[in-house]
Amino acid sequence: MRIDGLQYANWSEKIFRQMREGEVDAVHVTISYHENFRETVLNFERWNRWFEQYPDLIQKGLTAEDIEKAREAGRTAIFFGFQNPSPIEDDIDLVEIVHTLGARFMQLTYNNQSLLATGCYEAEDTGITRMGKQVIKEMNRVGLVVDMSHSADRSTIEAAELSERPIAITHANPYDWSPALRNKKHDVISAVVQHGGMLGFSLYPHHLKDKTDCTLQSFCEMIARAADQYGVQHLGIGSDLCQDQPDSVVEWMRVGRWSKEIDYGEGSASQAGFPPMPEWFRDNRDFGNIESGLRMVGMNDEEIAGVMGGNWFRFFADNFAPVPA
């Protein structure tokens, strides 16, 4: 089973076909960076059209069982998530509404301070806010997973501790391997996995050692090391694949509507756009390379099956349903 813990592609029939070619059974796709509730609904609508248009390739995913159904039908199950809490605006009751519409992950912050927590690009981090504490409780209740991929350290640790259900870092790598601001320090990953959470390894070049030039071996050795440190059952892939996106999209991701000045985020003025992917992971067709790479660095079949999808499957099965009343 292959499950990708995060993608944000410029979706097309071509990409849906590549998912099938790469035998990808499920993908958590981002449908909001900075979109407010109404704009996010437009993105749900767009996916409904695609599900209608490509029933042989994709289907909506709401539960882990949907992945099994999708496999049987030869389709990829699409799960929705937000990289910012902007879709719930300032309204805690929107948590249940977006879950009903199909959202299964929500980041509490995207780089900046939000109403709920602190993002990884702020100078300081006060942890989970008053509203954040209320919203985590509500997310736990309805089955919307807390994702802290773009959050600051203290906020992430507090979220792991405050949340009564496991949380996720859907797409990031260990900071020890590649010290990017978006990668996660040891105590942050430890807090997440100690509370049953998941880490999805990112293939976005800014999160890789040597960026685009990162080798498959280095990436897979990093995973094997993380398996030893944190327990392999907490690990998956969250490729952060942003396939076919124009550079205007990375500008939207970084700046949204919050600044009139450009902010280069993980890039720089000279390298403002999307970085090129490593040659061994161009798109959904290359998950097999990672599988081979993990075998190469000595992981066994069971471990590899877990990292490639089994661990996300179990996490989805445990965390997407409401707590029984």
Added chain:
Amino acid sequence: MRIDGLQYANWSEKIFRQMREGEVDAVHVTISYHENFRETVLNFERWNRWFEQYPDLIQKGLTAEDIEKAREAGRTAIFFGFQNPSPIEDDIDLVEIVHTLGARFMQLTYNNQSLLATGCYEAEDTGITRMGKQVIKEMNRVGLVVDMSHSADRSTIEAAELSERPIAITHANPYDWSPALRNKKHDVISAVVQHGGMLGFSLYPHHLKDKTDCTLQSFCEMIARAADQYGVQHLGIGSDLCQDQPDSVVEWMRVGRWSKEIDYGEGSASQAGFPPMPEWFRDNRDFGNIESGLRMVGMNDEEIAGVMGGNWFRFFADNFAPVPA
């Protein structure tokens, strides 16, 4: 001249008539606590209807000169403000839009953490956020005054320092006089006035020494002391009069949409509603009592005229217009 730096009444012809009876020339009225942009536009619309309906009592205020015009016509000029940045949502370009619509004050926070700064009820305060810095710059440019009445200490001091134009605390009292969480400590007031800002004294009982039982003399002595400490030219009234509001409104003010649990704010479970006003300041008809009280504690005519309206007038004249291009 009498100017009130903040009111949030349940508006009616009765109250507009009382403003005339109390010879109130201008009032800064709150038109948003938690309203988003679209909801705030509804509140602008409501006021447009009232201006149409009561042209002999009230008119829209955009500049200090509008106060003089209103005086000549025997009307009260109404200036708009927000107690939360919720009307600009996550969109910096809405700053200019709301100014064009007539907004002249915007609080960066209302008790809680916002996208811009920390509110006075959060456990910790990281100061002005990344977005906050951008938004203050834009507010300075268009002539929308930063109001920190409900903000935490560090955020307020940073706002005073970062802002290139003076800021205001439209409605609060010195913490030294009455140690409410919403009142302002010495170094906070100092930072605001050192940068040319204003403090409006609140008559909301939770901000008064002995609350509803506060005496006129104690209130006026506090003002006289503040005049000595901070310079009388930085002082005005910001009554925070919430006349005729049902208790459901104080619940909306406190909880908005951010919590499913009740939060009592400055009140308590046993005293959840609006507190009764002191008998010497029931409503707009009682500004004369404050004037007499200030005289009683030894302030001279010029000082009293400044506190009752002259200082706000000068502040309005300096800070509501865009910076020349």
